[in-house]
Amino acid sequence: MGGIKQDQMPVIRDIADFDAQSGNLLERMVFNHRLPFVAGILLVTLLLGYMALTRLELKPSFEKMIPQGHPYIQNFLENRKALRGLGNSVRVVVENTQGDIFDPAYLDALKQVHDELFLSPGVDRAWMKSLWAPGVRWTEVTEQGFQGGPVMPDGYDGSPASIEQLKQNIARAGIVGSLVASDFKSTMLVVPLLDQAAAGGQGVDYHQFSRDLEDKFRLRFEYAGDRQAQASGEEGQGAIKVRVIGFAKLVGDLIDGLLRVMAFFGLAVVTTFFIILAYTRCLRSSLLVIVCSLLAVVWQLGIVAWLGYALDPYSILVPFLIFAIGVSHAAQKMNGIMQDIALGTHRLVAARYTFRRLFLAGVTALLADAVGFAVLMLIDIPVIQDLAITASIGVAVLILTTLLMMPVALSYVGVGKRAAERALRIDTNAAAHKGFGRVWDFLDRFTEKRWALTTVGLAVALGVAGFMVSHNLQIGDLDAGAPELRPESRYNRDNAYITSHYALSSDLFAVMVKTPAEGCLNYQTLIQADRLAWALQQHPSVQATASLANAVRQITAGTYEGNPKFLSLQRNQDVLNYAAQQASVNTPELFNTDCSVMPVIAFLKDHKAQTLDEVAAIAERFAAENSEPDRQFLLAAGSAGIEAATNIVVRDANRTMLFYVYLAVTLFCLVTFRSWRATLVALLPLVLTSVLCEALMVMMGIGVKVATLPVIALGVGIGVDYALYLLSVQLHYQRQGLPLAAAYKQAVFFTGRVVALVGITLAAGVLPWAWSPIKFQADMGILLTFMFLWNMIGALILIPALSYLLLRKVGKPAQSDEPAEAPLAEPAADAAQSVRVESEQRQPARERT
Known part of the structure; x- marks a missing residue:
């Protein structure tokens, strides 16, 4: 073969000629004891696989979805027991x-639904509301005083007389628009849920609760005799239709969708296998790449189960990412070993050579990936923090299963002879400017002045345009209904029906008025609560408000024969006390037992980010101006209040998270490259990708929320891998004395195909998410695919262009006193190197430089 360069290693065909004690300590420990190492890996895999199968649960939690450190949520949790029905409900x-x-058959069916729900685990029975609930009452003022009773007549028997009595009670109770639809074709059951479903303290199993809703109600009433509609998920054709909304049902639908999405994981595995096989044309090494990557997934799930964590609709996406990252690094190892074996090197020696060249680069890249996950811990939302922990565990196990196990396994099985010869022919043809060589020659043009300046100019223009568009990026939900699901989903169709047929929505924003015991009956407190309700109701997105002040005003007027002059808050404490006593019977949810906490509730038309921000701003201004030591206005409870707090946390965390991601990646690049200029070359393509990703979110109508917040951090952490492999090799050759064009040509010759393979493999792993029934997963799939592919293009095109501006003078002979470092990517074959050198000598001097 041609002369071996300083950074290349000798070809050793006979293992007896190799010094087994060479290499660092880790290499000797692993490769000199291969069999115990492989046996240990397999044993741990069996153990963790068993734990994943037997202990791992898919168990979401309402508490984990909310930012528990935010003042809004702290106020809500402190007063949660006094605010029944304003937290988690269905x-x-x-x-x-x-x-x-008013059809007796309908009322019988409604009673069955009420009774089943009443006895369901996790239901807060005392605060459940429906026509059949004894706590839903009517009142009226007569000559004898107040009279009242349950809306459903005590002696209801389905007769015309009892039906007529029910009609009167509904009218007197004033529940049309809240519990009774405005067209009198449906009624609502409000079902608050407890924190725990049983005395033992177990949390509510939302998936099982959702399945019970389907099995006990939809299958029993709606799908009766209509199995085709049941199978397709469409609405049934029976006389009764059941519609359900709420956190528990939403999570149940998410889990059902995610279970179907697990088929995408199998699709990703198969797709990735064929991509690797098309690249290598070697069946055994391609299978080995897939197996080692799947080992990482098994380890990650087993450790998560061992530590007591449960999967949820967000962290269940992590195995997809771990598998894709594992494949990308395993492909690097396979490519290096294949090239050495093509030269005639023994497979064990080739494996050790590849370990020496790529282990440090792989660890650095995985650390960058881990940082992309770890910074998510800064977000004060437990479900995101769990995602960060589970993903960091997955990245950590990749060091054993991919960086170590892959080369060790290849040292046993090697690669096919034909595949190795084919790889050598490809490199030889590329050196002769054929095949891939034409692509490398095209990429080399970006180190020339005209191409570099044009490319950087276009990148700047794209960045400026993307930045201008990204200014319209919004925080939170941008659509009505549940944005986690597709608009055509059953849940969102149910939500649309309820919104159009009921005057009061399920989006409740509540401000808690906290006083000493019996303080909520104070005249001044009631006046202030009434003023707050009036201020909130001025917002066009507030449908109505409810508070104890409203109830006291109506009861007071009723006490005086309905005289409108008394439809007000009286200063007489006895009058207020009597009104509160009556209110405790009919509307007990408006204040707690000792009258120290009462909510002022605003019913919102939607939960869009802008609506929540504006309503929260009104309430905050009022609270700041009117709170006193003995009367505090605390934000916020209700589904909309909790979501407003979540939006605030996401908004604050968005830029902070990106700052820390880029800070950590900058430090890694400085350590790896030892050059601030090289660090800029590596980071600027990532910055451009982040800006364009935000612009893409604006154009797709995607807001920054819990589901999409991790995407940009993950894209940066994983995207820097391209620069670490490509730029490290380029700098190595520049520091050996080669000019920029030649150094970059060597870098793309060594790693160009693998960088493209990594980008395509990562994108192929997440692209199938775009067809997920879960909307936020589809959004994540599209965004991650864009970031992976754009980062790859940026690495291959922007790195040489930026290098022309910043790194042309790197690599002077004065640096020759530094110890030669091994390149961080696999060297080309000697034969290919010789052909390339001869070919370059025949080129004009301008093209060679």
Whole structure:
């Protein structure tokens, strides 16, 4: 073969000629004891696989979805017991499609639904509301004083007389628009849920609760005799339709969708296998890449189960990412070993050579990936923190399963002879400017002045345009309904029906008025609460407000024969006390037992980010101006209040997270490259990708929320891998004395195909998410695919262009006193190197330089 360069290692065909004690301590420990190492890996895999199968649960939690450190949430949790029905609840609407609610058959079905829900685990029975709930009452003022009773007559028997009595009670109770639809074709059951479903303290199993809703109600009433609709998920054709919204149902639908999405994981594995096989044309090494990457997934899931963590709709996406990252690094190892074996090197020696060249680069790249995950710990939302922990565990196990196990396994099985010869022919042809060589020659043009300046100019223009568009990026939900699901999903169709048929939505924003015991009956407190309700109601997105002040005003007027002059808050404490006593019977949710906490509730038209921000701003201004030591206005409870707090946390964390991601990646690049200029060359393409990703989110109508917040951090952490492999090799050759064009040509010759393979492999692993029934997963798939591919293009095109501006003078002979470092990517074959040198000598001097 041609002369071996300083950074290349000798070809050793006989293992007896290799010094087994060479290499660093880790290499000797692993490769000199291969069999115990492989046996240990397999044993741990069996153990962790068993733990993943037996202990791992898919168990979401309402508490983990909310930012528990935010003042809004702290106020809510401190007063949660006094605010029944303003936290986690489900709303069930039962519709009569062939008549109205006064049909005895319908009322019998409604009673069955009520009774089943009442006895369901996790239901806060005392605060459940429906026509059949005894706590839903009517009142009226007569000559004898107040009279009242449950809306459902005590002696209801389905007769015309009892039906007529029910009609009167509904009218007197004033529940049309809240519990009864405005067209009298459906009624609503409000079902608050407890923190724990049983005395033992177990949390509510939302997936099982959601399945029970389907099995006990939809299958029993709506899908009766309509199995085709049941199988397709469409609405049934029976007389009764059941519609359900709420956190528990949403999570149940998410889990059902995610279980179907697990088929995408199998699709990603198969797709990746064929991509690797098309690259290598070697069946055994391609299978080995897939197996080692799957080992990382098994280890990650087993460790997560061992530590007591449960998967949720967000962290279940982590195995996809771990598998894709594992494949990308395993492909690097396979490519290096294949090239050495093509030269005639023994497979064990080739494996050790590849370990020496790539282990440090692989660890550095995985650390960058881990940082992309770890910074998510800064977000004060437990579900995101769990995602960060589970993903960091997965990245850590990749060091054993991919960086170590892959070369060790290849040292046993090697690669096919034909595949190795094919790789050598490809490199030889590339050196002769054929095949891939034409691509490398094209990429080399970006180190020339005209191409470099044009490329950088276009990148700057793209960056400026993307930055201008990204200014419109919004925080939170941009659509009505549940944005986690697709608009055509059953849940969102149910939500649209409820919104259009009921005057009061399920989006509740509540401000808690906290006083000493019995303080909420104070005249001044009631006046201030009433003023707050009035201020909130001025916002166009507030449908209505409710508070104890409203109830006291109506009861006071009723006490005086309905005289409108008394439809006000009286200063007489006895009058206020009597009104509160009556309110405790009919509307007990408006204040707690000792009257120290009462909510002022605003019913919102939607939960869009802008609506929540504006309503929260009104409430905050009022609280700041009117709170006193004995009367505090605390934000916020209700589903909309909790979501407003989540939006605030996401907004604050978005830029902070990006700052720390880029800070950590900058430090890694400085340590790896030992050059601030090289660090800029590596980072600027990542910055451009982040800006364009935000612009893409604006154009796709995606807001920054819990589901999409991790995407940009992950894209930066994983995207820097390209620069670490490509730029490290380029700098190595520049420091050996080669000019920029030649050094970059060597870098793309060594790693160009693998960088493209990594980008395509990562994108192929997440692209199938775009067809997920889960909207936020589809959004993540599209965004991650864009970032992976754009980072790859940026590495291959922007790195040489930026290098022309910043790194032309790197690599002077004065640096020759530094110890020669091994390149961080696999060297080309000697034969290919010789052909390339001869070919370059025949080129004009301008092209060679």
